[in-house]
Amino acid sequence: MKKWKYLTMTAVLGSALALGACGGGNETKDNNGSSNTGGNKTEQTENEDKLQGSVAGDGSSTVAPIVEAVVEEYAGAQPDVKVSVGVSGTGGGFEKFIAGETDFSNASRNIKDEEKQKLEEAGVEYTELQIAYDGLSVVIHPDNDWATDLTVDQLKKLWIEDGTEKKWSDIDPSWPDEKVVFYSPGTDSGTYDYFDEVILDGExxxxxxxxxxxxxxxVQGVAGDKNAIGFFGYAYYLENKDKLGIVKVDGVEPNADTIESQEYTPLSRPLFTYVKNDAMKENEAAYDFMHYLLENAGDMAGAVGYVSLPEEQYKEELAKLEALK
Known part of the structure; x- marks a missing residue:
């Protein structure tokens, strides 16, 4: 996955996060008049605070921009910890989590009952941590000036398979008599699962x-065809809003306010990461990274186009993580 464009807009934020994680950067003098940086810590103490190790995660491409942004900043705080984050989709991520290949699994939906059962059979105990809100966004080509506001019922009629060749004029006779071109996340995606639940009703x-x-x-598919329609996480729309149109759902456009207030319904949703309890107890680097993620997820969510949780909820999520240590 390419580096997230919005990181270039958060350089100041990133520097602040890195400095905060390292304990500050004020210059002090020791008894011999030599300079030390890092607040009141000596260089020796700072070195002792550095961790070594590796942390592995996988899962949702929707959650990835937040986590990848945090990984970039965490590298400044703990340069000797290697954090890898795959993007095989929520379902694909859970498969690796169940197989014992990862310490955490990013998800754009809640874990399914069958996934819970497989984790239990594998002897894996886990904890769900919420990190942000997203508004699943329906997008069209910018030259599409007819389907800019769709009802949930119209979305169902468009997206549910009924054995016919879908045309825009099927939704409204005044719309073009042109075949609709559809782009969707894959079936391993939590975004697909969420859309299936709230729009397709399982059809x-x-x-x-x-x-x-x-x-x-x-994004490329929808941007390249006037008759295309697709859906994915809100951050991907923001990154590409110069070449995409956004669809209102029942008159409500997704933005930070409507997503946080849940006014953008039914497509507002929480984003999660699931951590392996044993990894949080036994892998100091994994615990430290997840702690850093929860401390900074709110700032990074806003920076890359999602919506942060209330501060009190981040404290609750941190308490859940700290209880595993």
Whole structure:
């Protein structure tokens, strides 16, 4: 996955996070008149605070921009800890989590009952941590000036497979008599699962849709066809809003206010990371990274286009993590 464009807009924020994690950067003098940086800590103490190790995660491409942004900043605080984050989708991430390949798993939906059962069978205990809110965004080509406000019922009619060739004029006779071109996240994606739950009601997605776990491929598809429609996380729309149109749902456009207030319904949703309890107890680097993630997820969520949780909720999530140590 390419480096997240919004990171270039958060350089000041990133520097502040890195300095805060390292204990500050004021210059002091020791008894011999030599300079020390790092607040009141000596260089020896700072070195003792540095960790070594590795941390592995995988999962949702929707959650990835937040976590990748935090990884970039964490490298400044703990340069000897290697953090790897894959983006195989929520379902694919849980498969690796169940197989014991990862310490944490990012998800754009709640864990399913069958995934819980497999984790129990594998002897893996886990904890769910919420890190932000997202507004699943329906997008169209910018030249599409007819489907800019759709009802939930119209979305169902568009996206549910019914054996017909879908045309825009099927939704409204005044719209173009042109075939609709569909782009959707893949079936391993939590975004697909969420859309299936709240829009499709468990019915089959249109068979003609192009599916991909790579949200950037979906962006390119919709941006390249006037008759295209697709959906993915709000941050991907923000990054590409110069080449995409956004669809209001029942008159409400997704933005920070409507997502946080849940006015953008039913497509506002929480974002999660699931941590392996044993990893938090036994892998000091994994625990430290997750603690850093929760401390900074709110700032990073806002920086990359999502919506942060209330401060009190981040304290609650941190308490859940600290109870595992």
């Amino acid at each position: 089959d997605l249109v068979k003609s849709a192009t599916l991909s776990e790579d949200d950037n491929m979906l």
